[in-house]
Each structure stands twice: as structure tokens, then as C-alpha cells.
Amino acid sequence: MARGVSVIVKRRTFCLLSKLRGFHHQQSREERKEYHQPAGYTALALLASSFHSELASDLEISDGEALENLKVASSHGSLMDRSNAILQREQQQQSLNPKDWIAVDQQNAWDLLHEERSLMTRISTSCADLDDILGGGISCKQVTEIGGVPGIGKTQLGIQLAVNVQMPSYCGGLGGKAIYIDTEGSFMVERAQEIAEAYVEDISEYNRFLHKDLQACQGEIQGKDVLQNIYFFRICSYTEQIALINYLEEFISDHKDVKIVIIDSVAFHFRQGFEDMALRTRILGEMALKLVKLAKMCNLAVVLLNQVTTRYMEGSFQLSFSLGDNWSRCCTNRIILYWNGNERYAYIDKSPYLRSAAAPYSVTSRGIRNSASHCKRSKLV
DSSP states (O other): OOOHHHHHHHHHHHHHHHHHHHHHHHOHHHHHHHTTOOOOOHHHHHHHSSOOOOOOOHHTTTOOOOOOOHHHHHSOOOHHHHHHHOOOOOHSSSSOOHHHHHOOOOOOHHHHHHHHHOOOEOOSSHHHHHHHHSSSSSSSSSSEEEETTTTHHHHHHHHHHHHHOOOOOGTSOOOEEEEEEESSSOOHHHHHHHHHHHHHHHHHHHHHHHTOOOHHHHOOHHHHHHHHTTTEEEEEEEEHOOOOHHHHHHHHHHHHTEEEEEEEOOOOOOSSSSHHHHHHHHHHHHHHHHHHHHHHHHEEEEEEEEOOOEEEEEEEEEEEEEEEEHHHHHHHHEEEEEEEETTEEEEEEOSSSSSSEEEEEEEEEEEEEEHHHHHHHHHOO
16 A cells, blocks of 8 residues: 555656646746746755745646645655755855845943843752852753763752752742653653652742742642653654754744753763764764754753763773763863762862862752751751
8 A cells, every 4th residue: 555655656746847847948048037947847856945835836736736746745855855956946046145144143242241141040959069069050051961970860960950940930940841851761750759749848848938828929839730841752762862952942942931951861872873983973063062052042951961981091090971072072061970988979070160169969858959968067067
């Protein structure tokens, strides 16, 4: 059945293309020049890159029939053919002034600094010590990479950020939503529910502390409401990961309240299956550019959870992030999670704005919190 349909589609497309060629050959060169029309359709790709209104006018058919024919042509043209066809169409258009191609938004450095500071919002990690060294939390409009050994709490921190981004504005939060992209299958919805319920309890306590009406400020928020504000995507291959990242801009344009994108983890599908490492580097570079653009354009935080390996450097073994040195230049901030004895620590390894510093943190049943031993030391002092 599928083969028969394919034959019919190909035959129909061939007839359509032949008809179009005949139509354009009947026109005089002066007529084509006057109306700025191409000399003719020489490939399906040229047909696929046409506008349905032009096609409907040329063949004297309805817009619906033109759209249907364009779909058939598009399904049989390769990506490279369509790109070349679009380029050919652009070259056939009237030449434009170079200024028309460049949209330059000129700013002086002072205005740029004021804009950056006014729009620089942060998302709390629920650990006061960690927030302190981060200047208040994870920054929006930036790409932050967080890496560490297995069991250190990377996914726990990712879930905590997906919950905390929903903190209302009267609590100092963004009141936004989160996108969580899981590439490893490590996202645990039961754990997310625990953190969400603890978050609801913290908000309730905050409201009581401020003597505010809980129903007016909180709107009777529940754990399920928090989970509904986390858009979850499960990725099973690097091709799906690339496709989803290309789709994020469109998705966020339809969900403008998204304020954080979390990828857990960014390296998982790129550590295997690549024989051409140069190709992998180019793909990762393009992916990083899209994420940087997304963070700045949509004023949101992009958090990339990454795996680490050990590398022998300067006479000792040190933790090194996956994907190599070229990838390390793509992120704005880099945080390493590590063990110091029985305590978890977060260390700012790279940042253009923050100084290098370390802070302890704990993973509790309620989520990410201050280190228990650090709290004890504070009480003794």
C-alpha cells in the first residue's frame, strides 16, 4: 500500500514539474524580467522553495491545491537541494543595499551595563552559602555548567532549580516555569514531588512570617501545581537532542513564562557513537551557540549538567569536564561539585563576573539545603 502511494506521489510530482517547466518556457524573456520571475523550475527543490501564492497564480489553481503540491515537492527534496534552491531564488531577486541586510542596534557601554544589571535576575538554589558565592543564585541570560562525580547531587540541584524558578515575585523569585531535558533517565518524578511539597511548605511559612493572607498571596498552591509548571522532555539520542534544542526557541515563544532550561546531562549522548571527533566538535559548537542565544534573547537561565572524568595534569589527577576543552569555552559560568571528606562542596571554576570560591551544601529529604555541619559551626560561633 505504501509503495503504491509513493508511486502515485512521484508520478504526480513529475507531471506537476513538467507542467511548470512548460508554462515558463511559454513565457517570453521580457515577461519574466518584467515580473522578476525565475527562468523555470529545473528541480523539485526549486519548486519546494516557492511560495504557494506564486504557484497558485502560475498554474491557475486554488491555494489549497498549491499547498498540497508544495508538500509533495518538499518531501522529495534533500536539505542541501532546498538550501541551494533558496540561495538561487535569493540571487534572482533585486540586489539590496548592504545596510538593508544589517540590523545594528547601537548602544554605548554605559547603557549596556545598565541594561545588564537591570535585567540580571537570579534563581535561588535553596542553599544560602551557595547563593552567596553565586551573587544570589543562578543567573538568567547566561549559560551555567554544573559538573561532578556520580552521586554528588547534580540531578537534585537541577530539580531544585526547576522548582525554585516558580518562586513568586513577592518572595524575591521570578514566578516562572521550567524546561527539564532528561538525556540519561535520571529524572525521578517522586523526588521532584518531595522537593515541590517542601517548597510549598516553605512558601507557606514565609507567608505566615510576613503575616500575609495565605490564600491571597499563595493562591492555595499545591505540589501538583509545581510539577505542572515543569515541562519535561526525555531524549534518547544525540539527534533528538539536537532537534529539541533547535525547537526550543519556538516552544518558548509559545510559553513565554519559561525562565530556566535544564539539560541533564548535556554530554551523555555525545560521549559515544562519534568516530569523527571534528564533526562532534562542530555540532557541539553550534548547539552551544543556540543555547547562548536562547538565554540572552529570552532572558532565561540555561543550566547544563555535565559528567566529569579524571585527567592527569601538573603531577596529579584532577577532575575534568566531559566533551573536552573546546566545550569548556562555550559556557558563561562553570561550577564543580565535589566531595571534601563527607561534605559536598560547590566550587566556582569559571565566571567572568564572580570570583573563585567554594561553599558547602547538603542534599536532604527536602532538597538542596545548607550544610548541616556548617550550621553547627555557625551556632557554636
